[in-house]
Each structure stands twice: as C-alpha cells, then as structure tokens.
Amino acid sequence: MVDRSLDVAYPMTFYANATESDEATPIPLRGGDRIQLDIHVNPAPALHLLFRVANSQGDAISMPQLQKRTFDTADWVQPGGTMQMLSPGLVVITGVAAGRYFVGNQNAIGDSAPQSAEVELSENGQELQIPTSEPPASIKASVQVVGASQLPQQLMLVLRNAKQRPVAFQQVNPQGEVEFLDVAPGQYTLMAATANKPYSVLRMSSEGTALGHALNIQAGSSVTLAISLIGGEGNVEGFAKRDGKPVAGAMIVLVPKNPESNRELFRRDQSDLDGSFSLRSVIPGLYTVVAIENGWDLDWSEPGVIAHYCQHGREIQVSDRAEGPIHLDSAVEVQAK
Template structure:
C-alpha cells in the first residue's frame, strides 16, 4: 500500500507528526474490538539484534489514525491485541532509530491484514538506525565560516541510476562553522557549500578613498567535499545504517568574476537579464548583483566562478556558462528560447475551468531549469523555453493532486504521454489530462501463498506514456494491492518479488516481467473500482517471466 497523507508528514519534518500521534495514544490506546492480534519481533536492521521498548502502532485506513499500540519487551517481542478483522498499516518508533512502517520501501509499505486464516503473529519488523553527517566549514586561515549554506545531495544507487542526483536538504553553519544532518537513510551523498566572505566588497564599495580598488572584490566558489570546486571531482560520502561521519570543507576566496551583459527592454515587466547558478544541474539561490555600467550594458558583480545559466535579450536567449574568468556576453550569444503555449482538457474532451499548476521539466537530464506556470480556464503559456525534450506534469487543487497527462497533440497529431519536443520556433499544443479516479484492485500470490511486499507495477502499453501513466503499489500481508487514479488506457500489471531494487523508471528494466503480467483496459466509463478476476503470479526479481493472463 502507499503511505497515506498525514501519517507520512514525517518526510517533510522527520518523525514529528507520527511521534506526536504515538505519544498521544501510547499510554492509553483503546483496543478496536475483535479477537485478532498482530505480534512479532522488532530487530535492528543493521545487526539483527532485538530492540526493546519500541512503540509499535496499528493505524487505520485511510486516515492513518493510531488505533492501538504496544511496546516491545527486552527480547524485542510485541503484541497488539483485540483487533477487528481489517487492514492496519504498522509503524515502529524509538529514539535513536528511524521511524518506519512495516517493510517500508520509498513511499510504500505492507499493511497487516487480520482475519480468519491470516498469519499475523510471526512478523519481523526491521528498524534501521539513522545515519548522520556533520562537519566544520572553514575559510582561508582556518577561521570558521558562519552562515554558510551546506547542501546535501543523494546519489542514485546502482539499480536506480535513471533517478539522477537528488537535492536532499540544506543546513546553515553556526558561529563555529559547524553543521549537521541527522536521520539520514543509508546511501552515498555529495556535499556542497555556498557562502560569501564576510569582508568582501563589490562594485562601488570596492574602492579606497583615492579611488583605487581595495583588493577585496572576492568570492567563495561553490565548494564540494573534499574541498574541490569542480563537480566532477566531488568525493562521495558513504553512510551506512547507524554511522556518524564527519566531512569538513575548507573554502578559499578567489577574485570575483565580472560578467558584462547586454540589457534589452523586456515587456510585461520581466527583467532583461536573469542569472541562475546551478549545482549538479539544479538551480541554487542566486548571489551577486547587476549594475548598469553604461546605457545598454549591465555588469554582474560579486559572482563566484561556477556553473551559470544566463537568460538575456528579447526574444530571450539562454547561455550555459562555466565561468572561470571575466566574460562579456554578446547580444546574439546563446540559444534562442521560444514560447510554449496551449490548451488543457480532459481525456474525454471536456474543458477544465479551475486553475491547474503546470510543471515543465527537462527530459534529457541536461541540467536545464524546470519551469512552472498556471493554466487558467484551460489556457497556459511558458515563456523562454529552450529547444529540446520536456516533460509536462499537471497538479490540481490545494493538495496538489496529480492529473496524469494522457497525450499531447501538436496540430492534428497526438502522441501518448507527457513529453513535448520543442524546436527553434514557438509551439502550441493541446494537452489531455485524466481526471479518472479508477482504482485497480487485486491479489498477488507466490507458490500458492500471499505474496507480501511485492512491487506491483501498472505498465501502460504505449511506450511514450510510460512514466506519465505508470502506477505502483506494494502488496499487503495478504497479497492485496490497489493502484489509484488510473487513467483510461491499456495496461499490463505485474507483481515482482524484491522488485524494489529494479530501476523501475527504465521501461527496459520492467520489460522482462511483462509476459507474466495481467492485461487490463481502463475506459472513460470504467467503474470506480476495477477488480482483477485472477490473482497475479508474483515473479522473483532477476528471473524474468513467461506466460500471462487476461484480467478483465
């Protein structure tokens, strides 16, 4: 099952929402009435040793309320009694360990299903001790740097390379230059530090009384562990479960670079020049400033050497720049950006009246910036889009409910999926999104028994729609699963045991398992719940598959 909203607010503020709920109920949790129980043992995921005094909680569906709790004994054993026949997401929490749900993978877990014939009394709940990372940021001479922005990036593991490097968190150094990241999952990380020398002077401030430069027109380049200013030389930091690692970074001030830029009047009040700094292809908050040096020309001051994306001119042009020294940008420099506009409608052809949040992201991993706009009464416009392949995502309502993009049409030609090819001319598209709330339910079995913890993948037949329409779930203890908000289309649903190590974003990684999947078709008029008529045969990761079945 997928984590429900509320239970997993801890991903934004680790463990706080869940721990508060447990605290409120742990000492006086009322049984929910019934003759079933959930029992097992909590062990350390790193060592296998039993963990005493862990609070184990049974939650309700779909709101995630804590219904009953138990505390593990000295041997790690726990038992939650007097439960009705139902489905219970199970969590475990103790100081010094990461708060987790039973058999948790990414945003999924396996709920425990009680009832006649269900074995719910021999669970092993593995709880991982968190890793932490700390260190000191110093400047020239070894003095601590206060207020430095320390950025933590997580590297994809070998099985998930298509996910790319992810910006995980930020921390600010204190007056001793110290920073710390806590409650981290095991993995490999990069560390980058961004700061400004407290004594730096730029522009007119960089002048002595006699008009000579002060020599303080300096900046700190973004610096990576282990004190390199080159992304490609950044040293990965390996964190094991329960480890506490130290990573110190030393910053060196270098002469600030000066970028001379052409200034052009822009319409709609937008700035004529936009300067963005990137780290691992992701936009960071800008630094430095723009000053006019003569009519029609600007100069960026206080800029550190690094990677930048500069948008200038009318119509806009974009320059990708690895700046190491002073540069003058010519008016015709860079790639011409274009306007992407279009209409939004449902897959049934109905208009969409409310505001929809649209996100445009590069599909090619080029490091280009994502863009955001709103569709109002079904109309939208993105300004300054660079040529290339882009993915469009739509979100509705205050909770940001994803609306799957079913197809995108240019003229009379519609292509399944959410990818848009942008050339060197402005383009207009018609985007069809799904408002379907169809849910596919079924069972996964392995050797005639429930397949608990299997990765369930709903794979669209149209390759171009793979990432936009794909759905995933994790089977519960009785093998049951539910795939939510499925758009109309033709699919194959598969169950893969230990599938969480597969790079599921890559269709080729899932393709070997499709032959053993179940075909299912969802239409605009399908029932709210589509029940598969036969159990899925779960396939062990790495074995491939042969044979298949039709669902309905």
C-alpha cells in the same frame, strides 16, 4: 581585508561527505526500513572569480548565474559573498566554493540543466565566460476534456522537461486556452490536474498533425497545440502469489503503455502478509501489473529496467467509467529480481 581563514564558502554536500552528485554514496532502502543519516557540511576556502560586463557605466549589472549538477538535473547556487567592481568593466564575485558548475545568464522556462558544458572552478582570479543562449520559444494551447461539456474550474496545465521535472504551471482560462512564454528549447511533456482530480493527455496535435505525448520545442519557435484530456481515476486491487501461495513484501509496479512518455502514470505498492496490494489513483488507460521479489533497489521507473518483467506481467484496462475499485480476477505471479 577579510581574514583568509574566515573567507569560506559551504559547498553543496551529498551523502557521504561528497561535494559532487556523481560521487555521492547511494542509500539502499527497503520496505519498513528506518535509517538515520548524518551529513556534515564543511567550510571550504572561498574563490574570488572575475567576469566582464559590456557596459560598466550603468547602475545595474547582469550577474552570471551558477548552477550545480544534482544527479539528473541542476540547481541554482547562490554565492555567499559579494559582487564588487574592481575596475571599469571588471567585476569580482566572492563566496563560491571550488567545484564543477554551469555558468550562464538567467535561463528560460524549462532550462533547468543548461546546454553549456560544465566548468571546473578551482582558482582565485579565474574568469567566468558566459555562453550565448538560444532564443526562447512559446507554447499556446487549446484544451478540452473528453466527455465534458465544460472545463473544470482551476484546471492547471504543467510543463515538464526531459527529466520529468515540472518547470512551469499555468491555469487554463474559461475559454480553454493557456500559454507558456520564454520556454527554453528542448523535449517536454504535459500533464494536467485540478486541486482534487488528475487528468491525463489523451491526444495532442499541432496544426492537424498528431504529436503523441512528447513535445520537441525548437529555439525561437511559436507552437500551437490542441490538447484532449481524460479525467477520472480508480484503485487497482489484487494478490501477489508464487505457485499459488501468497507472497508478502513483493514490490508491485503498475507500468503504463509507452512508459517512456508516461512516467507520471507509474504506481507502486508493497504486498501485505496475505499477498494483497492496492494501487491507488490510477488514471484510465492500458497497463501491465508486475510483482518483483526483493525489487526495492531496482530503478523501476526506467522503461529499459522494467520491460523485462512486463513480459510476464498482467495486462489490465482501466476505464474512465469504472465505479469503485478494480479487482484483478487472478493473482499476479511474483518474479525473481
């Protein structure tokens, strides 16, 4: 028998001393700041939770998977205790701190934020109920690079979920084919890269139908794609001014066309003392450059937030044939936050 004072768990902890991400305290950071933070992880009484298994005679038990919300996604939680059979078909799991969790089986690719509702785990002897999962899907794609006679070596295709979090990586084979298996239903986007060069999805279609940049994957489906990539990158350089005078410390944001489905194309910099800035590793495409004074606490990658500033920004076209840095021929006007 374990002394109850020693039967503890260490909950996931956020700043400042919060155990749920929606209770965390934001940390404002401005250019040049250096901040020291102290985060204390404190022990809490461990829960003893119950779950039932259909076949108690086998040696292997499929253990429930616990996930905890971390802002806009969810992370796996590894219980710090043990799993033990109390009686035929009834198992106890220990070492779990009280809190809100997702409960389920091992998820398919991309299912980083489960569809089931969060459950409040707060009492010893509470029984875990595992929801029925939807059948996974598969994605098979043929890939080509525009203007290239053959594919680059070690080209990787990355599958990202609706939160723009990479959930799977696959290397494209020499025939230009790639396949993702066991994909959870949901919304996805694709990006590609080699070890030293990024690529952007120019076109994507399925059975002759153009799809744009987003994939809506249905449960149990088998999706076949044709993907055209465009490579190359450049640097965009210019000056941030207000009323003809340089502005230092302004936040410079490069906003892609259709930002909702192209968040990986955003770039950001801070203007120097002379107002100059440089936005690096820009993928070819159409963009708007905006300069915002004291804009560092803005959620600049959210399309609804940045759209207001784009109305007064500078549109630029970055060509895949550009050689050397791209210099803006006139200054970007700095806007008030």
